[in-house]
Amino acid sequence: MSKEAAEDRVKTIERMFIITDALQELNGARISELGDYTDLANSTVYRHLNTLNDMGYVMKEGDIYHIGLGFLDIGEYARNRKKAYQLAKPKVQELAEATDERCQFVVEEHGRGVYVHVETGSHAVETNSRIGKRLYLHSTSVGKSILAHLPNQRISEIVDKWGLPKRTENTITSREGLKKELHQIREDGVAYNREGNIKGLRSVGTPVLSPSGQILGALSISGPTHRMKGDKYEETLPDLLLGAANELELNLEYS
Incomplete structure (x- = not known):
């Protein structure tokens, strides 16, 4: 040829x-x-x-x-290839039932996040977080959870390729601001999204790591600002997420 x-x-x-x-x-x-x-x-x-x-x-x-x-068949095949998805699915369901909010599991591919599983609780609000949809990593709690556990070189490559587009008035749009927040996420183990992606919507996320410490994806819980506040937002939901991620990581190690 x-x-x-x-x-x-x-x-x-x-x-x-x-x-x-x-x-x-x-x-x-x-x-x-x-x-x-x-x-x-x-x-x-x-x-x-x-x-x-x-x-x-x-x-x-x-x-x-x-x-x-x-x-659809191709998408299902791609999703089912990821062992983390198979084990994360029941955890996302449990989180949605426990919180009555929208819960999701996201992985990184080609520098963007991809929703691989979403569950909605009885009071969940509708968003555009459908399965398969891609998202910017810098403007969501799941995305920042993933970024915080990537090598610095990889973070730079992602920002070089996709930039830091402004989604709302609260979106991080500077490299220095992102660097500072990612450091805090590593310290706390959780990431917060305070209307940085969708106005009126907050979320909290946490990473899911492999036994060797590599990032596999992230879990998050999202809801309207009037419910995502106070102790619920700062303590209760992060504790639930950290517990779910811990159990998921143990299942990944010993399954």
């Missing part, structure tokens, strides 16, 4: 993922809408969608295309 042909194949794969990402972001779209959104020619969009539709990764309803369930 010539170098030009190989580059064409790589470009084809790149365009395919640009189109599928756009389909997800637009929650379904027509060919012309995808062309406008991605700056790709309509004919290019059409060819890719036809192939993806034939393979079960895209479905067509009238003239609107949507992400198909073909991706």
